Amino acid sequence: MSRPRSVPEAEALDQALQLFWERGFDRTSIADLGEAIGVGPSSIYNAFGSKAELFRRSLDHYLQTHAAFIPGVLAGVQEHGVEESVRDLLQRAIKLYTSKGLPRGCAILQGGGSGGSDDSEGGLIAREFRQGIEQALRQLFGGAPPTDELALPPKILAKYVLGVMRGLSQLAADGTRRSDLVKIADHTAASCVVLG
Amino acid sequence: MSRPRSVPEAEALDQALQLFWERGFDRTSIADLGEAIGVGPSSIYNAFGSKAELFRRSLDHYLQTHAAFIPGVLAGVQEHGVEESVRDLLQRAIKLYTSKGLPRGCAILQGGGSGGSDDSEGGLIAREFRQGIEQALRQLFGGAPPTDELALPPKILAKYVLGVMRGLSQLAADGTRRSDLVKIADHTAASCVVLG
């Protein structure tokens, strides 16, 4: 009933995510996004409303594509146990963080702001998604089978593993070899449960 | 033999560090720095040459003041062992990351850029300092007493602990309670050595 878009939304989100991922929110301009997507600024604002909203949509797109393995790992905790689930989660994350053709590190953990008390628009949005990951990790440890004895309460373990993921993301961005990251992942996963 | 500076250099670095610490390099402007220090832009450029150089000097100042405990911890590895040294290091870091009157998180680990392949000026400088911390950690594990059996090679453990520090910094910036961070620190320190 009206003029169609020159670029499909999914494709536009792909390009936007790519830029936000490798440069972060602040250092990605509307002009950059427009050039990458192949449209002018007015089209972006007509389709997404604001740069912040496009950032939010891009991170959602990230969760539904590159990070789509998370729900499956959560669902398998009862069956496979905590250590294997954490190891699986971290190894899939590492593979994502070091894939050729994609920016290094995690789009959510690296893409936001940088400051400590970061109350910028991009920083607040990234924090929302970070809390979503923490919530997922809490769910993972909370759903552990009774045979697994956790080394720390689920709330603390969730923060611990989220912190390690943040570290893995930065190490990947700094060029650490994938095999080294995997050793850290295995070590972290093993440290979550008490040896039985 | 010439006109004295209106603000001593140490005091200027204090103010500059404060801003870089809480906002990061990109989101701190020369105008902000000038207002905080109490001088105009020309004085900053006359004294430090560029915004990047002021950032570098500020992080150096950070290492020599707030993070001055690092060399002492390194020197005590032979005496106190790996676990206690790592725990001491992380607990002092946590205290720094959550001190009242100071920005949350680590000035080095949070103050740089955010992107994955961050080739911005601030990102590159922050990376230099990050590698300095990694080097210090490698030195810590490399100097472990022979009675300590490391869970992983020193090179990997250094990256692991650096990653955890990055996580602690972000968790602190996101408002995690100090007592929870300490539990993560104790857990991390204990996981570095094999139970004897």
Added chain:
DNA sequence: CTTTTTGTGGAGGGATCGCTTCAAAATGAG
């Protein structure tokens, strides 16, 4: 005093920022 040297404030240049405006263009409905 004068001279020399260095630091200072104020003004502004050139570039880029997020975002808006607007007329033209592209479709489906009738």
Added chain:
DNA sequence: CTCATTTTGAAGCGATCCCTCCACAAAAAG
């Protein structure tokens, strides 16, 4: 076809960015 609706490209708005220039101020040296 006409009409209604939505998207698009181009131009530009005010703000902010890093940095520079320049005349003047403040000290030590002679």
